[in-house]
Amino acid sequence: MIQVLSSAWALLLGMGLLMVGNGLQGTILGVRGEIEGFSTLEMSFVMSAYFVGFLGGSRLAPEMIRRVGHVRVFAALASFISAVMIMYPMLTDPIAWVLGRVVIGFCFSGVYVTAESWLNNAASNENRGQALSLYMIVQMTGIISAQGLVLLGDPAGYQTFVIASILVSISFAPILLSISPTPAFDSTKPMTLRELLGKSPLACVGMFFLGGVFSAQFGMSAVYGARAGLSLFEISTFVAAFYIGAVVFQYPLGWFSDRMDRRLLITLVSVAGGVGAVVGMIYGVTYPVLLGSAFVIGGLSNPLYSLLIAHANDFLDHEDMAAASGGLVFINGLGAIAGPLITGWLMGDEVFGPQGFFLFLAALLFMTAIYALYRTTQRPTVPVDETGTMSPLYPTASPVAFEVAQEVAIEAAEAEQDAQETA
Numbered sequence: 217m218i219q220v221l222s223s224a225w226a227l228l229l230g231m232g233l234l235m236v237g238n239g240l241q242g243t244i245l246g247v248r249g250e251i252e253g254f255s256t257l258e259m260s261f262v263m264s265a266y267f268v269g270f271l272g273g274s275r276l277a278p279e280m281i282r283r284v285g286h287v288r289v290f291a292a293l294a295s296f297i298s299a300v301m302i303m304y305p306m307l308t309d310p311i312a313w314v315l316g317r318v319v320i321g322f323c324f325s326g327v328y329v330t331a332e333s334w335l336n337n338a339a340s341n342e343n344r345g346q347a348l349s350l351y352m353i354v355q356m357t358g359i360i361s362a363q364g365l366v367l368l369g370d371p372a373g374y375q376t377f378v379i380a381s382i383l384v385s386i387s388f389a390p391i392l393l394s395i396s397p398t399p400a401f402d403s404t405k406p407m408t409l410r411e412l413l414g415k416s417p418l419a420c421v422g423m424f425f426l427g428g429v430f431s432a433q434f435g436m437s438a439v440y441g442a443r444a445g446l447s448l449f450e451i452s453t454f455v456a457a458f459y460i461g462a463v464v465f466q467y468p469l470g471w472f473s474d475r476m477d478r479r480l481l482i483t484l485v486s487v488a489g490g491v492g493a494v495v496g497m498i499y500g501v502t503y504p505v506l507l508g509s510a511f512v513i514g515g516l517s518n519p520l521y522s523l524l525i526a527h528a529n530d531f532l533d534h535e536d537m538a539a540a541s542g543g544l545v546f547i548n549g550l551g552a553i554a555g556p557l558i559t560g561w562l563m564g565d566e567v568f569g570p571q572g573f574f575l576f577l578a579a580l581l582f583m584t585a586i587y588a589l590y591r592t593t594q595r596p597t598v599p600v601d602e603t604g605t606m607s608p609l610y611p612t613a614s615p616v617a618f619e620v621a622q623e624v625a626i627e628a629a630e631a632e633q634d635a636q637e638t639a
Contacts (some may be wrong), residue, residue, distance in 0.1 A: 226390040228354050231331055233387035235358025235612075238324060240365050240380040241301055242266075243455050245313070246438025247371040247448065248305070256443060258310040260560020263435030264553050265314045267427075269321025271549035277326035281333070287392060290330050293323040294388045301381040305374050328612075331391065332620065348620055352608050356463045359612075363456035367449060407536060412528075412543040415536070418479065418591045419528035423544050425580045426524065427551025428558065429517045430611040432576055433458045435556045436563070437510070440573040443563060450503060457507045461515025466608050469519040477597045478527045479588050482520065486585035489516035490578045497574035513577055520584070521548075522609045530598040548611065 242263075249259045280289050300316045300323075307313075335351055369375025413420045437458060441451035472481055489512065496509030525544065532540055555576075562572025 226393070227331060227334055228350065230387045230389070230391040231351065232354045232358045233383050234324075234327065234331075235355050236362045236365065237297075237301070237380045237383035237387065239359035239362030240376065240383070241304070241320070242434060243363060243366050243438040243452060244371055244376045244380070245304065246436070246440075247366070247442050247451060248308075249313075249439065250442035251372050252308045254310055256439065256560045256563045256565075258560075259439045260436065260556045260558075260563075262310060262313045262317055263439070263556035263560075264431070265317035266321035266435065267431050267549060267552040267556075269318040269323075270325040271321075271546070271553065272318075273322035273325025274329065274545060274549070276322075277329040280326065281330060286330050286334065289326060290388060290392060293326045293330075294384065296320075297323045297327070298381045298385045301377055301384065305377045334391070335620070349608050352466075352610050353463065355610060355612050356459050360456050360459045360463075363452040366452040371448065407540050407543050409543050409547070412540055412547075415540070416528040416531050417594075418482070418588055419524045419544060420547055421587050422482065422520065422524045422527075422584050423548040424551040425584045426517065426520055426611070427548040427553075428555035429577055429580050430521075430548075431552035431555035432559045432573065433514060433517070434612075436559045436573055439560075440563065440570050443570040444500070446503075454506060454510055457510035458514030459518075461511040461513070462518035462610065464511075465515035466519045466522070466610075469516075470522065470608060473523055473526055477592075478523060478530065479592045479597060482523055482527065483585045483588040483592075485516045485520055485523065486581045486588065489513050489520075490581035490585065492516065493574045493578035493581060497571045497578065500571070500574065509574070513581075517577075517581065518610055521611050525609060552611075 245262065246259065249262065254262070277289065297320055300320045303316055304313065307316075332351070335347055365379060366376065368379060407415075409420075437455045438451055441454050446454065469481070469485065492509050492512030496506055496513070500506045500509065528540060528544065559573055559576045562568050562576050563570055564572070568575055
């Protein structure tokens with residue numbers, strides 16, 4: 217771990233600041249939208265637009281990097297991110313915000329692709345897994361820390377948006393001034409969706425549902441808080457609870473994942489998360505219960521991302537693991553685009569009101585559990601001693617981090633196979 221920090225501290229520091237800025241702008245938009253009188257449906261389009269841009273950026277950024285290089289892509293996207301964050305309070309119009317969110321989602325995706333390829337280059341085969349784990353912790357810590365900064369300014373003014381812009385601007389300094397060489401960029405040709413669905417139907421269906429769950433948390437939790445009449449402090453704490461739970465539950469669930477049938481674990485985790493959402497929907501008027509519900513939902517749904525990847529790997533040959541990453545990211549992105557739109561419709565006053573937020577999360581998690589249980593009847597499980605290790609990964613990561621996680625899984629599987637052959 218010390219070796220990882222010494223070689224990649226600038227990158228990790230920069231990404232931490234970047235995630236603070238991203239987490240801050242996501243929450244403050246939900247609050248500011250309520251102040252400006254935007255409807256729930258309008259805010260759902262605003263929040264969904266981020267994932268439209270993110271999905272587009274994840275597919276176009278690699279080509280941009282190949283053409284002009286990491287540094288130029290990094291600097292150009294940083295400029296656009298800072299500019300859009302300043303634009304939000306100047307152009308308080310839903311259409312302007314939708315366009316801004318598409319741009320900012322595209323830029324953040326490109327930045328993640330660039331930074332994560334740098335991280336992969338800085339790591340060695342021996343510490344790549346540690347580097348990825350540390351990177352994921354930095355990402356979640358950044359988003360959690362951002363919720364405290366929400367309280368520093370009046371959401372009806374400019375201050376908070378300026379803070380987010382400043383954080384993003386200075387986040388690039390440690391990275392661009394680092395003496396680390398820029399890596400050669402390469403990406404794996406993705407597996408077709410038809411092939412991927414044939415290899416692991418549960419991973420594909422689960423990734424689609426999970427995309428909706430994550431985008432609802434990331435994009436609509438602050439909108440829910442504002443619609444439910446929570447104070448600014450209560451909204452920031454409520455949003456933070458999702459990500460605190462994600463950090464707390466990631467490694468315990470990873471431990472269970474390596475010791476039991478993953479389809480059964482996916483079923484149990486999804487059911488528990490769905491129950492947490494139902495509790496929030498029914499008893500969410502009590503604020504401590506609301507926080508507990510967010511902690512459980514975030515803590516159980518976010519590690520599902522890693523669980524589904526590990527499950528897919530159990531049915532893939534080593535040479536196909538990296539190729540599968542592109543398809544899984546794309547499927548997750550489609551679900552993420554749909555998530556805020558459906559949530560916003562359910563949260564409309566003419567439908568279920570604010571509680572539609574929890575209804576949507578519960579429905580997706582229960583559907584994931586039902587399908588996972590169904591898949592246990594369709595083919596035999598992979599024996600536990602033949603499954604690979606689960607690598608920690610959150611839905612905030614780009615396809616590059618996904619491929620790094622697959623490389624870690626391949627290396628771990630090959631090392632275990634060599635150990636068995638030597639014994």
